[in-house]
Amino acid sequence: MAVGKAACNRRGFLVRGAAAFGFGALGCSSWSELVKHPLAGKTLPKWQKGRFRISVLFNGCGETSFLVFPDGTSLLIDCGDYVFGGRDVVKHLPDDSRRAGEWTARYILRENPNGKKVDYFLLTHYHSDHSGSGQFSAGRGANGKYSISGIGQAMDHLDFGTFIDRSWPDVNDPAPRKDSFDDWTVKHVKEIYTEAERRGIKVERFRLAKGSDQIRQLHGGGGAFAFVPLCSNGCILQNDGTVQDLGKLAGPDGRRTGFDENALSIGFILSLGDFRYFTAGDFSGHVKRPDGTRADIEVELAKVCPRVDIVKANHHGHHTMPDSLVAALRARVIVAGIWHLQHMNRPTMRRFAKADWPCLYAPGLFPKARRDADAAEPWFKDFAPECFEGAHAVIDVAPDGKTYRLMMVSAADENGTILGAYDFTTTPKPPCLFP
Numbered sequence: 001m002a003v004g005k006a007a008c009n010r011r012g013f014l015v016r017g018a019a020a021f022g023f024g025a026l027g028c029s030s031w032s033e034l035v036k037h038p039l040a041g042k043t044l045p046k047w048q049k050g051r052f053r054i055s056v057l058f059n060g061c062g063e064t065s066f067l068v069f070p071d072g073t074s075l076l077i078d079c080g081d082y083v084f085g086g087r088d089v090v091k092h093l094p095d096d097s098r099r100a101g102e103w104t105a106r107y108i109l110r111e112n113p114n115g116k117k118v119d120y121f122l123l124t125h126y127h128s129d130h131s132g133s134g135q136f137s138a139g140r141g142a143n144g145k146y147s148i149s150g151i152g153q154a155m156d157h158l159d160f161g162t163f164i165d166r167s168w169p170d171v172n173d174p175a176p177r178k179d180s181f182d183d184w185t186v187k188h189v190k191e192i193y194t195e196a197e198r199r200g201i202k203v204e205r206f207r208l209a210k211g212s213d214q215i216r217q218l219h220g221g222g223g224a225f226a227f228v229p230l231c232s233n234g235c236i237l238q239n240d241g242t243v244q245d246l247g248k249l250a251g252p253d254g255r256r257t258g259f260d261e262n263a264l265s266i267g268f269i270l271s272l273g274d275f276r277y278f279t280a281g282d283f284s285g286h287v288k289r290p291d292g293t294r295a296d297i298e299v300e301l302a303k304v305c306p307r308v309d310i311v312k313a314n315h316h317g318h319h320t321m322p323d324s325l326v327a328a329l330r331a332r333v334i335v336a337g338i339w340h341l342q343h344m345n346r347p348t349m350r351r352f353a354k355a356d357w358p359c360l361y362a363p364g365l366f367p368k369a370r371r372d373a374d375a376a377e378p379w380f381k382d383f384a385p386e387c388f389e390g391a392h393a394v395i396d397v398a399p400d401g402k403t404y405r406l407m408m409v410s411a412a413d414e415n416g417t418i419l420g421a422y423d424f425t426t427t428p429k430p431p432c433l434f435p
Helices: 100-111 181-198 246-250 297-302 323-329 346-353 368-374 378-382
Strands: 052-057 064-068 074-079 117-122 159-165 202-205 225-232 235-237 243-245 267-272 275-279 286-288 294-296 310-312 333-335 391-397 403-410 418-425
Touching: 052 100, 064 100, 074 100, 159 181, 181 202, 235 297, 243 246, 246 286, 246 297, 294 297, 297 323, 323 346, 333 391, 346 378
Parallel strands: 074 117, 117 159, 159 202, 275 310, 310 333
Antiparallel strands: 052 064, 052 391, 064 074, 225 235, 225 267, 235 243, 267 275, 286 294, 391 403, 403 418
16 A cells, blocks of 8 residues: 555544555555555654653563653653563563663663653552562662662662652552562562662652642643543542542442452553553452452443553453453553563453454564464454564654654664554544543
């Protein structure tokens, strides 16, 4: 498919130059059959002021995203390091010569307009594939008081302004925690926060409140950029500003103590003009009602979620994202942090594919074993082929929020080579009742 000039097709794709980008659902048998984007093979361009950039990184050890707001404010969401063993392991990239936290820091040092200075780090929840832990480390810090793993390792290479956590300073909120929980992750997090405060880094509890400006542009602002909190610590912010305690679904005396750590994840939306991005850590789980039935907490979240353009899949796309949440978000692009063969698993993919609009799937990796097993699935043709060997998904949003580009950048080395790219127009959306 080729056209001579830029145009917008009716499905929301931006057709630019000599390339037209459509979905398999529009008649293409696969994305790889489409005309190659002019950026393919070139180096990832630097962030430009006024643009909103989101990098969902692939290293095979956890989930990590690095964002640069239109004014240059930077946010690192999670910084995982979890070395999974067994037959379902995926490859680590670029290689195992460094741990994941250092690879992350090196990416940030290349791409951050402010060099070592990172304004925010936000930890969605206490799991080692999001924070690192003492079990997966490069040893102890110089003062012996923390593990060089995940955010603890990135902290040794970068200068952070503020850490944001779901429950600090009380890691036992809403339930008592044992230091051995999840491979000593809670102990690791407490040590890291203590070290951060010793270094003069502010550590704050996430504020689930209407009109919160806890995450905002710090370097002059500009553009219609907004942060909207959605969930944290087993609660969901409602459109009227009240907070729903999900534990109450179990009855008047219900508590969030029965939730696993995933259900306590922080979630929010970031937007620039009409463009919206959804991210909520591993938010997933169920509550048992008094009558014995189960309430899906993602279904509850769906009730307050507006339509967005890009979704970072909850819990790596592993048995998550129910129909109602998929329908509420109605995203055109799905990204995910991958470290296991069954992430973006078949039941989850079938729920995405049931939607009545075209969608591109661009996780950090869709490994060969999955490709062989799922090649006959109708949604298989809608995977970005660049993720077959491992790639960072880099989203670059125009200053007016009306167009955005997804660039799949090789994770095999640090050269920043763009394997492929896709241009979109922002999906028209009805007004929403943001909290």
